[in-house]
Amino acid sequence: MEHDASNMVKVTMPIPEPRSWEFPAGKRVGDVLRELQLNPEAVIVVAGDTLLTADRRLEAGQDIEILPVISGGSERAEEADEVHQV
Amino acid sequence: MKCIKCKQTAVLELRRHNSAFCRDHFFEYFERQVQRTISEFRMFGRNDRILVAVSGGKDSLVLWDCLLRSGYRAHGLYIGLGIPGYSDRSAEKVRAFARSRHATLREVSVGAEFGFDIPTAGRRLRRPACSPCGLAKRYIFNREALQGGYDVVATGHNLDDEAAVLLGNVLHWNTDYLGRQFPVLEAHEDGLVRKVKPLVRVTERETAAYAVLRRIDYIVEECPMAVGARSHLYKEVLNRLEQESPGTKHQLLFGFFERGRQRFQEDRDLDLQPCSECGQPTTAGVCAFCRTRRRLVSVTT
Numbered sequence: 001m002e003h004d005a006s007n008m009v010k011v012t013m014p015i016p017e018p019r020s021w022e023f024p025a026g027k028r029v030g031d032v033l034r035e036l037q038l039n040p041e042a043v044i045v046v047a048g049d050t051l052l053t054a055d056r057r058l059e060a061g062q063d064i065e066i067l068p069v070i071s072g073g074s075e076r077a078e079e080a081d082e083v084h085q086v
Numbered sequence: 087m088k089c090i091k092c093k094q095t096a097v098l099e100l101r102r103h104n105s106a107f108c109r110d111h112f113f114e115y116f117e118r119q120v121q122r123t124i125s126e127f128r129m130f131g132r133n134d135r136i137l138v139a140v141s142g143g144k145d146s147l148v149l150w151d152c153l154l155r156s157g158y159r160a161h162g163l164y165i166g167l168g169i170p171g172y173s174d175r176s177a178e179k180v181r182a183f184a185r186s187r188h189a190t191l192r193e194v195s196v197g198a199e200f201g202f203d204i205p206t207a208g209r210r211l212r213r214p215a216c217s218p219c220g221l222a223k224r225y226i227f228n229r230e231a232l233q234g235g236y237d238v239v240a241t242g243h244n245l246d247d248e249a250a251v252l253l254g255n256v257l258h259w260n261t262d263y264l265g266r267q268f269p270v271l272e273a274h275e276d277g278l279v280r281k282v283k284p285l286v287r288v289t290e291r292e293t294a295a296y297a298v299l300r301r302i303d304y305i306v307e308e309c310p311m312a313v314g315a316r317s318h319l320y321k322e323v324l325n326r327l328e329q330e331s332p333g334t335k336h337q338l339l340f341g342f343f344e345r346g347r348q349r350f351q352e353d354r355d356l357d358l359q360p361c362s363e364c365g366q367p368t369t370a371g372v373c374a375f376c377r378t379r380r381r382l383v384s385v386t387t
Contacts, residue, residue, distance in 0.1 A: 049299075050097055051298065053097070067298070069290045071145070
């Protein structure tokens with residue numbers, strides 16, 4: 001199925017390495033995440049200065065960014081041993 | 087999807103609470119969760135001086151932002167770890183945040199003060215860089231808090247961080263660690279400052295959402311030293327469980343606090359004395375940080 005280029009929405013993800021895709025306007029955010037095999041618990045979806053829930057539909061002209069939220073190093077796995085450095 | 091409070095368009099769904107919130111009601115929810123944690127665990131009061139350990143990442147900046155908004159006396163502490171590129175970019179995020187809020191920021195550079203950076207330390211010690219990094223940070227948190235006369239050190243560990251630590255400790259049956267994992271680490275009269283984790287009730291996704299909606303400019307890129315860290319795998323596994331069964335992470339961690347932790351607790355009376363080299367408290371003659379610093383020097387020379 002072909003899509004009108006002006007009706008496509010650019011979706012980017014900055015990490016772990018910058019990636020971008022195009023999806024047709026009207027597609028639901030939840031379907032985008034499913035297609036990209038991203039767990040909705042591990043990302044937020046940013047449109048300008050707001051966030052989109054899974055039921056929202058992409059709109060032509062939007063810039064969408066998917067931000068992964070997992071952070072922290074293996075040091076944190078030792079954090080319970082926090083009786084300082086005695 | 088509508089906000090459950092005002093029926094405006096929701097910006098975030100919280101399946102674990104069977105809720106969705108608009109921007110303003112999400113702020114209200116989030117700040118209430120943080121305040122509830124501070125009160126329930128008696129972390130600190132309005133008159134306490136709080137030193138917030140800030141890395142430039144979302145969690146620590148969100149914590150600092152929340153505390154300042156709530157009127158707490160919260161100063162920041164940034165530690166320069168000497169990670170090429172990443173440390174400079176994260177320091178700039180922290181400084182910009184402090185400037186924009188007219189907040190007090192303390193800075194310590196590991197390289198300038200101790201003569202090594204974290205990537206080099208990891209290589210020379212033949213250990214993951216996160217290991218000397220954690221040691222240096224804990225050492226500096228305590229020292230700076232003591233020197234600055236702070237009542238408590240606050241870190242940005244969230245529900246995902248703590249649930250991942252718990253999972254790791256259970257998988258390896260680290261019973262010592264299990265007995266000590268808690269959102270408050272009490273002070274010791276011989277020079278250990280109280281440490282608290284006020285974000286332990288909110289998820290990593292919620293802190294990221296709060297940061298974006300509050301326009302807190304944080305360092306999005308991952309620490310290059312932490313790529314492939316085991317804790318990331320634990321978080322992914324927990325998020326898969328959370329997706330299938332919302333509330334799993336909270337049940338795991340808070341269930342442990344309520345019903346599991348006491349089974350592993352031991353009364354340990356720490357016999358602390360000043361480190362013969364730096365004066366910080368230790369159970370040995372020379373503290374772990376100074377021992378590590380010695381090893382680094384001996385490897386270099």
